[in-house]
Amino acid sequence: MGAPARVLPSLLLGLLLASSPGAPGANPGLVARITDQGLQYVAKEGLVALQRELHNIMLPDFTGDFKIKHVGRGHYEFHRRLHGSFDVHVKGITISVNLDLGSEPSGRPTVTASSCSTHIRDVEVDMSGDLGWLLNLFHNQIESKFQKILESKVCEMIQKSVTSDLQPYLQTLPVTTEIDRLAGIDYSLMEAPRAAAQMLDVMLKAEIFNRDHRSSVPFLAPIMSLPEEHTRMVYFAISDYVFNTASLVYHEAGYLNFSITDDVVPPTSNIRLTTKSFRAFVPRLEKRYPNMNLELQGRVVSAPVLNFSPGNLSLAPQMEIEGFVLLPDSARELIFQLGVTTNLSATLTFNTSKITGFLKPEKVQVELKESKVGLFNVELLEALLNYYILNTLYSEVNAKLASGFPLPLLKRIQLYDPVLQIHKDFLFLGANVQYLRG
Structure with missing residues (x-):
């Protein structure tokens, strides 16, 4: 199996967002709101990243059985070291991801992927090489196998990216920032971000404090x-x-x-x-x-x-x-x-x-x-x-x-x-x- 694909952090922000409710408390000093227009922009950026990264998905070796009319049953083994080439055309990809947004005790944001599903409407495989004519005899079985593998690979890629890319990226949101030698500002999250149909609100403490003695x-x-x-x-x-x-x-x-x-x-x-x-x-x-x-x-x-x-x-x-x-x-x-x-x-x-x-x-x-x-x-x-x-x-x-x-x-x-x-x-x-x- 190939190395996991890397997806830009902006990819996943544009997908379906879900946040766990936080306990009510003091009012935030600052509310950062991402509107529907902003989420659409992020989704657009994410689509570009996804299209680029899908080309990096590596297929594993796989085997299967097939049936040829008037001939009988057969068995195939598909290895990446097979000579020749083929083109794969993937049509109608639908991806649904649920992200749970939360916060650490330190006030840093967190994200986990609670679920992921991918559906591909159609996969077409065109093969060439010495054995292309033979492989084309059971291309339907290979295409079906390709579709299932690709669907699982896309979700696998996204799940790993949430952990290795998106979570570290959200950690770049400053929790405390220096203003000068005397003062700093506390930007810790007061609760988990609130997601609605057309916006995402992030509640921050936004309190300025003395850096030497708070x-x-x-x-x-x-x-x-x-x-x-x-x-x-x-x-x-x-x-x-x-x-x-x-x-x-x-x-x-x-x-x-x-x-x-x-x-x-x-x-x-x-x-x-x-x-x-x-x-x-x-x-x-x-x-x-x-x-x-x-x-x-x-x-x-x-x-x-x-x-x-x-x-x-x-x-x-x-x-x-x-x-x-x-x-x-x-x-x-x-x-x-x-x-x-x-x-x-x-x-x-x-x-x-x-x-x-x-x-x-x-x-x-x-x-x-x-x-x-x-x-x-x-x-x-x-x-x-x-x-x-x-x-x-x-x-x-x-x-x-x-x-x-x-x-x-x-x-x-x-x-x-x-x-x-x-x-x-x-x-x-x-x-x-x-x-x-x-």
């Missing part, structure tokens, strides 16, 4: 009601949960905190972070701390929450800024505390492999919350903070958002024709798919 998230993903869209092969419904877990990770790591000292203020600025520069606004400051530098330390009070509403993304971070005098002995003394608020809008873009973002700069509003040097006009600080935040802090955050985070894609899958919609609580991304043959 902790539980204090909120749940919302329920997403996916729109009935079928103009693209695949869709990704991405909950605000994904972005807000990212906000939580970076906030807890202090990524959104900042410090402003006089050496970062532009040399051309009329406002310096010194007690002398502030004396026109806070006279008591210069008298109490003559010729000393100041330092402003800012922190975001809580992780900013990204709000999704139809066609709009917004967030309203709240910050606290503390002002310190840098004393001659290198100690710092707190002199005032400010509250800072702003309303931001955000834009997200979707390319062939990841989602990127951009915060639109908005001015901040400053409120004096506490002062140990008397009342003073906060407009000076507001102008300084706006300059720093608009030109430095936003730039750093946008640089991080521009790097984006990757979508969960199988190996050799490329997306094109992307579309993006913003719904309440989630993004809805659509794209067509191209399988890059290796």
Whole structure:
């Protein structure tokens, strides 16, 4: 018997899919949906692979008995070392395969072939060579034998391919993906994929976590009601949960905190972070701390929450800024505390492999919350903070958002024709798919 034929993983995805039900639990952060159009594309790719691989099926040696009219019964043995050649024409192949899709405890997808059946409508064998005329006398028996062997060989080929090709291919779906040195994203399956007549839904956790010390998230993903869209092969419904877990990770790591000292203020600025520069606004400051530098330390009070509403993304971070005098002995003394608020809008873009973002700069509003040097006009600080935040802090955050985070894609899958919609609580991304043959 010849070596088993190799079938591209895309072949079997286009066949009948069945999935074992998963236990209900928390809501997914991301749902990947393959539409009927996508399944048809995969089936088309699979048909090309099947036609190519059928040529590699090797027939085993076989024997049989036959009956020739007016002559009697005979016996034949068919060996691959027989001299001569023959052409086999196979017509009307029907293949039915049931694939059970599931998930491992680690969240990786699994697939097994629970059943396979093949039916060939007709097989014609044309033989040549020295014994061709003799073999043609009982070609009906040989053709019948060929048909049964080919039917079993096709299913054998598919069964082995599910184990050796398709299962390893599904394992290329990333379970955890690195975003940067701080954060990663958990793309583990929350349950077995759900198969319906015209679509296949895959529920992923899609939680961003600190790579050094992972902790539980204090909120749940919302329920997403996916729109009935079928103009693209695949869709990704991405909950605000994904972005807000990212906000939580970076906030807890202090990524959104900042410090402003006089050496970062532009040399051309009329406002310096010194007690002398502030004396026109806070006279008591210069008298109490003559010729000393100041330092402003800012922190975001809580992780900013990204709000999704139809066609709009917004967030309203709240910050606290503390002002310190840098004393001659290198100690710092707190002199005032400010509250800072702003309303931001955000834009997200979707390319062939990841989602990127951009915060639109908005001015901040400053409120004096506490002062140990008397009342003073906060407009000076507001102008300084706006300059720093608009030109430095936003730039750093946008640089991080521009790097984006990757979508969960199988190996050799490329997306094109992307579309993006913003719904309440989630993004809805659509794209067509191209399988890059290796």
